[in-house]
Amino acid sequence: MSPRRRRTTLWVLFALFVVVPLAEIYVLIQVGQVIGAWWTVVLLVLDSLVGSWLIKREGGRAWQALRTALxxxxxxxxxxxxxxxVLVGGTLMLSPGFVTDAFGILLILPVTRPLARRLLARLVTRRLLSGSGPWDARRPGPGSGGSVVRGEVVDDGRP
Structure with missing residues (x-):
């Protein structure tokens, strides 16, 4: 892994494990101060119930579309x-908090999912074309710098 890639990965992990929980706590405290602690808990439970229903509905639709395509x-x-x-959005919906729920809903809703799909496709394409990933290991062949073993294929007639 290159030093630049390692540094980017560390920043992403820092954001996921430090910044996101702090943002969740901040938003929970702010909502709690505005509407009260019990109403905040009720809102979180209601949000989880709506999220569960939405995940079940959109997950079923995605599964049916996959089966039809196949x-x-x-x-x-x-x-x-x-x-x-939908899977990532559902995982975000399972974690308590309003920030992750907002991102989860954006990934689950059929209205906003095409935008997320385009961003995902762009990310995957960039990773594939940049040669960064587990598939860019040194491969033998001309110009790759890997070793080439010359040999001969012998067919003994067995299937």
Whole structure:
């Protein structure tokens, strides 16, 4: 892993494990001060119930679309991306707090999911084309710097 890549990964992990929980606590305290502690708890429970219903509905739709694409012989790229986004959005909805719930709902709703799908496709394309990932290991062949073993294939007739 390159030093730049390692530094970026550390910042992302820092944001996920430090900044997001602090933002959640801040928002919970602010909401609690405005509407009261008990109403904040009621709102969190209601938010979880609505989120669970939405995950079940959109997850079922994504699963059905995936099955239809596979049965018709189409490449299910959009359906797989939708399924992944609903899964990540559902995971965000399971964590208590309003900030993660807002991001989760944005990934789950069919109105906002195409934008998230385009961002996901752009990220995956950039990773594939930049050569960063587990698939960019040194491969043998001309110009790759890897070793090439010359040999001969012998077919003995067995299947």
């Amino acid at each position: 049965q018709t012989g189409r490449m299910p790229a959009t359906e797989l991306a939708d399924g992944a986004l």
